Amino acid sequence: MPVHITTVKRAVSLLFLEAAKGVDVQYQTYTWEQLMYNSLENLPEDCFLPLRTTSGFFPVPKVIVLNDYDQLPKRSVRFSRTHVFMRDQYTCQYCGDEFPKAKLNLDHVVPRSRGGKTTWDNLVTSCHDCNRKKANLTPQEASMPLRSRPRKPAGTFGLVNLRKIQESWTPFLLVDS
């Protein structure tokens, strides 16, 4: 189960402390020791990053598996303004343009004044212009169709920007798209 995206620095520490092993796409695992005496050329392609050290290159696995983990993160994503923006990839769900956070609003699909709730499936990311234009109308009344149907992201990885996912991670991710 995917737990988290971490930094190279942290991954190397976890390997060194023997708290984790590297893993390749064939599900073969590598301890710190095995990585120390290996070179990139002998390892499966695209599963390792070369880290320059004083004595050459250390192959850092792109995926590590923790040896022990007693507390899995909650599968559920907390409802927040930022998480709605992340779900929608900072893209206005009406005009389809991407904006910085400061230029975005949360828009109630069914307006609050008409009983619309503040929930994952009634809130979308909207730019200021579209927000103003839509005002107290539904998308249908305003002739502003939504780019996608809003819903609660499936787990933490529902928030990961798909464009930032490395190819080598995909065998380990169950991305609900």
Ligand SMILES: [Zn+2]
């Ligand atoms: Zn817009």
